Amino acid sequence: MKKHLLAAFSIFCGTFALLAQVPTNGLVSKWSFEGNLTQDSHGTYTLTNSAVLLDTGFQQMPNTAAYFNGGANLSINNAVFRPTTFSIATWFKRDGTVPYHTLANVRINPSSSPFNSYNLCFGNSTSQKLTFFFTTTSNNDLSLQDTAIIDPNIWTHVIVTCDYNSTNNNTIIKMYVNGSIHAQGTYSNSIYYSPTSKPLTLGSV
Numbered sequence: 453m454k455k456h457l458l459a460a461f462s463i464f465c466g467t468f469a470l471l472a473q474v475p476t477n478g479l480v481s482k483w484s485f486e487g488n489l490t491q492d493s494h495g496t497y498t499l500t501n502s503a504v505l506l507d508t509g510f511q512q513m514p515n516t517a518a519y520f521n522g523g524a525n526l527s528i529n530n531a532v533f534r535p536t537t538f539s540i541a542t543w544f545k546r547d548g549t550v551p552y553h554t555l556a557n558v559r560i561n562p563s564s565s566p567f568n569s570y571n572l573c574f575g576n577s578t579s580q581k582l583t584f585f586f587t588t589t590s591n592n593d594l595s596l597q598d599t600a601i602i603d604p605n606i607w608t609h610v611i612v613t614c615d616y617n618s619t620n621n622n623t624i625i626k627m628y629v630n631g632s633i634h635a636q637g638t639y640s641n642s643i644y645y646s647p648t649s650k651p652l653t654l655g656s657v
Contacts, residue, residue, distance in 0.1 A: 480532060483654075485516045489526065497533075499526040504655060517545075520553070520655035533652035534558060536616040536623070536642040540572055545607045554656050555610075557585075560646045566593045569645045572612055574602060582634075584612050584627060588641035596625050598634045616642040 481495035489506065490499045504526050507519035518526070540556055557571035566587040574580055582598040602608060611628040623643065626636040 480538075483526075485518045486513055487516060489518055497528050497530060499528050499654070500651075501526055502656075518655065523656050525554075525656035526654040527651040529649055529651040531649065534569070534645045534650075537614060539611060539613045541609070541611040542572075543607055543609050546574065546602065546604050554653065556652065556654050558645065558652050559650050560587060560590075560644070566591060566644075568593075569643055569650070570614070572610070582610060582627065582629065584625065586614075586625070586639075587644045588623065588639055589644055592644075594639060596627055596635050596637050598627060598629060600629075600634070614643060618642075 479494055481492050481497045483492045483499065485506065486493055487506070489501050489504050492498070503521075503524035505519045505521075505524075507517045542555055544555060546553060553574045555572045555574075557573070558569040559571075560566050560569055568585050568587060570584065570586040572582075572584050574582060579597075580601045582602055584596045585593065586595070587593055596612075609630050613624075613626045613628075615624045615626075616622075617624070621641060623639050623641065624636070625639065627634050
């Protein structure tokens with residue numbers, strides 16, 4: 453059986469300090485799965501649930517968590533989740549041997565490259581490293597990857613920040629794991645989004 457758990461998921465527009473607690477300045481939405489998998493605990497963005505459950509043993513506060521198995525996911529189709537400057541933060545734990553799991557993504561194409569505007573996930577078919585795939589033009593797939601393999605059955609905190617500078621026309625992307633920066637890079641252009649609205653998706657493989 454393959455699964456991963458998301459204890460909390462937050463999206464910010466703008467930059468923020470890396471604090472022990474989730475900051476509220478610039479917070480767009482925060483899902484803590486506090487007994488409900490569709491209502492968020494900050495904001496007004498209700499998720500659509502596709503076969504996601506509250507995980508056994510993590511169904512009560514303060515340690516609630518969502519259980520993603522197979523193609524189960526949560527999604528929302530809203531333009532607010534298509535910014536060029538933003539941050540994503542989540543706690544997760546994976547269980548199983550399948551190396552690829554999506555934590556959060558916005559797609560461009562379902563079956564051809566480029567696939568994602570951005571996708572925070574566990575690597576690819578051969579890697580179990582945290583990876584942030586992203587596209588800056590309609591035919592350009594890039595990635596930022598952690599150097600370490602994510603161990604199973606351990607709660608891990610990850611933050612990815614994307615900071616677009618319109619003056620220089622570049623995007624600085626940084627990946628923090630458990631409070632320490634693990635990868636960063638500067639890329640030309642901003643993150644590219646499909647002209648048609650695509651949902652933000654949490655979970656799935």
